[in-house]
Amino acid sequence: MSMGRARGVALIGMQGRIIDVEADIGQALPAFVLLGLPDAALRESQDRIRSAAKNTGIDLPARRLTVNLSPASLPKSGSGLDLAILVAAWAAQGHLVDTEQVVFLAELGLDGRLRPVPGVLPAVAAAAEAGTQRVVVAEENAAEAALVPGVEVLSAGHAVQVAAAFRAPDTQALPAEVTPVDRRQGGSVVTEQPEEAGGDLAEVRGQAEARWALEVAAAGGHHMMLVGPPGAGKTMLAERLPSILPPLDEDESMEVTAIDSISSGAASVTRLRRRRPFEAPHHSASAAAILGGGARLATPGAVTRAHHGVLFLDEAPEFARGVLDSLRQPLETGTITLHRSAGAVSYPAQFQLVLAANPCPCGMSSVGSGAECTCSVPQRRGYFARLSGPLLDRIDVQVTVERPRSAALARESTGESSAAVRARVEAARQAQAARLAPHGYRLNAQVPMSVLCGALKLPSGVVAELDAALDRALISLRGYVRVLRTAWTLADLCGDEHPTAEHIDAAMQLRAVAR
Amino acid sequence: MRAKDRTGLIGEQVAAQWLTTRGHQVLATRWRSRTGELDLVTEHRGDLVAVEVKTRRGIGYGHPFEAVTAEKLYRLHRLLSEYASTHQCQRRRRRVDVVSVLLDRDDATQDIEHLEDVRP
Structure with missing residues (x-):
């Protein structure tokens, strides 16, 4: 032959x-x-x-x-x-x-x-x-x-x-x-233990508000921004987000491990991943590094490696503006399509975005009265303006992180452990999944307006304040929908059936920091 | 005579014998023109055949066939048409064959391979 x-x-x-x-x-x-x-x-x-x-x-x-x-x-x-x-x-x-x-x-x-x-x-x-x-x-x-x-x-x-x-x-x-x-x-699956890497939330002292915001973001899959002076613990908090997220399920795990397999070197994958990925690119990263790039056929970038996990941009205003704005499309669609000479490829990119930023270039304007800040007014204005409005509009949970005082250290007990918080997050996610399953979604952050203002419409008494804000053009229609999503997450965390006016109010507060 | 020329001569003789048993009629050996040489010229099923014989005493320097380059094949085809025109048989179909002969130390034949109608 x-x-x-x-x-x-x-x-x-x-x-x-x-x-x-x-x-x-x-x-x-x-x-x-x-x-x-x-x-x-x-x-x-x-x-x-x-x-x-x-x-x-x-x-x-x-x-x-x-x-x-x-x-x-x-x-x-x-x-x-x-x-x-x-x-x-x-x-x-x-x-x-x-x-x-x-x-x-x-x-x-x-x-x-x-x-x-x-x-x-x-x-x-x-x-x-x-x-x-x-x-x-x-x-x-x-x-x-x-x-x-x-x-x-x-x-x-x-x-x-x-x-x-x-x-x-x-x-x-x-x-x-x-x-x-x-x-x-095949199929004799060995799975990684979720507790393998990363710190525990118990190590974070004080920061009650930021911890709560982190929990809300984890529960509903909301994007998040932490603003605060240097040394306040923004990075520490963000790095602990994967530890309070539920482990990847079977299908997610297969997808994430497959991304590992093509983006890391040969023979580095031996088991299915259970812990959610955490990608923290440096602020000098180019658009190709974040989104994926390459000459003939694009290779996956940070947004794809953060699929089903967390993309953390530390010192977010230091990133090139074009890079930050290029995140808007994957944030909306959950995929990234890259066109190169040899053809177009699509990679999954469903990630939870976490931004950390100083309030101004020197970082001191939110410390105490702000008297220690050495930045000029235009500098201060220009710094935050680098985060464009359309990007900030997509961040549901924005929180100020204060420098902890000695009281937080003096307290004997440490904060709650990641496991305890994760239990609440998982319970809230189960409530969401049960409610959203008929509509084909799993997380509050994914629910479109048609469902929120249709099947899940809230009584007008509850949303009165939100309607008023929309009428006075204080928030965009997208912002309106996003406040509703966060409010649903807050209700889920409290174990309530529907958001109340207080939940709506809290959700609006969570969006207010940067503006 | 140098060793490599002797190897070549033995190979050509072996090849000529071997081809004869397979229906080739040898018309010329070592036919020379001003521009080159054909190892064997034979007639086979009506075709005029130029045979390039490659002889080796081992494949340490590669298989004999690998020594036949495209350039060499062009030359063989050109020489064959030159042969045809000098022998008044231009209307015959022409082709080039390559034979590889492997010899052992005692000049005994180890292996013969034959490719018909080789083109660049």
Whole structure:
């Protein structure tokens, strides 16, 4: 037989596409022809493959080897197809059989060893969805691939083990004694303990108002801003937000782990993530770093890595204004679509935004009477103006963080622990989920106006003050909706069935800091 | 005679014999013109065939076939048409074959491979 087939997966963003790898050995002078829009890294694979085959002891024939990566019109990149191409070539020679339905995902070393590749989890998930039952990966990727239920994962350290596993019955003996490939069934999920990393809320002294605001933001999934002088504990509070958020559920966990798999290096993922991600990019970050970027096909940025978690922008006014405003679209839609020369990719970007800011460049204008502030008035005005109105309009919970006094330290008892707060947050989220399930939402922060002013409409007595604020143009219509959302969260935290006028009032207070 | 030339000569003889058993009729060996040389010229199923023979004593420097470059193939095709015009057989179909001969230390043939109708 001079035709061989195997399968690989090409990742376009987070989407995996099955690639049929066909190899044909022609009666012509030795050459390696790779068809199907390979990029530079993939084109280099031909030299890796020849050397790997030679050093494995199963030489490729001195003939013309034509490899087609189908669908041919889809641009393919990276080294993850190396093993699939080699296996297809061996199958074309008749050394291997039954490789047509198997997905191979590994890079080859010149000596034939299998190297791990990034993005194995989304690739195997796509393969499983397409009906593949077996995948072959490098040893280091075995744990990651096995996170996907319903597939048999074969893992090996060297190409010769793969050759032994798929050997045709009547071929020459393999050059050496070979350890068999490791086989395991996918779906034997090992999960990370949620309490692994990050600080506990109990370490925060005082700050009763800020702690409460943090709890509200966590309960309803609201975006948040902390304003206060240097050293007040803004960063400390924000970093503890993931510790009071409920752990990721099964589907969320799969998505977040898949993002980890493509954005961090190869073989860094071994288990499903349970703790919500916390991304804190430095304020010098560019739009490409925050949103995702790259030359041919964009790679995920901070907003995607913060998916189902927290994006924390410390010293928010120091960020470039364009970068901050570019967050507005993912904040609304929960996804980010990036267009590059090789095509457009969409990444999920449902994150909870937390901003921290000083009240002025020196940070002292909110300390005491503000007499210690050395900033001029225009400086002070200009500083906060860098956070544009449309962005601030999307921040439901805004809170001032004061410097703690000695009384807070002197108090014997520390604050409540994260676990205690998380219990309340989870209860509030359950109440929301039960109420919003018929409308297809889970969190108050996601509910659109049509539902809030329709099925969940509040009696006019409760919203009287809010209506008045809208009529006097003190808040935008979006602000109106957002106050309602926060009010619902407050009611959920109190265990009430509906928000009352007090909840509406408190929700309006929570939006008022920056203006 | 230098060792590499002797290897080449043995290879050409082996190839000529081997081709004869497969229906080739050898018309010329080492046909020279001003611009180059054809190892073998044969006739096979009515075709005029230029045969390039590559001989090696091991594949440490790569497979013999890998030594045939596109440039060399262009030259072979050109030489073959030159041969055809000097031998009044221009109307024959022409093709170029490549034969690889692997020899061991005692000049015994280890392996012969043959590619028909090779184009650049």
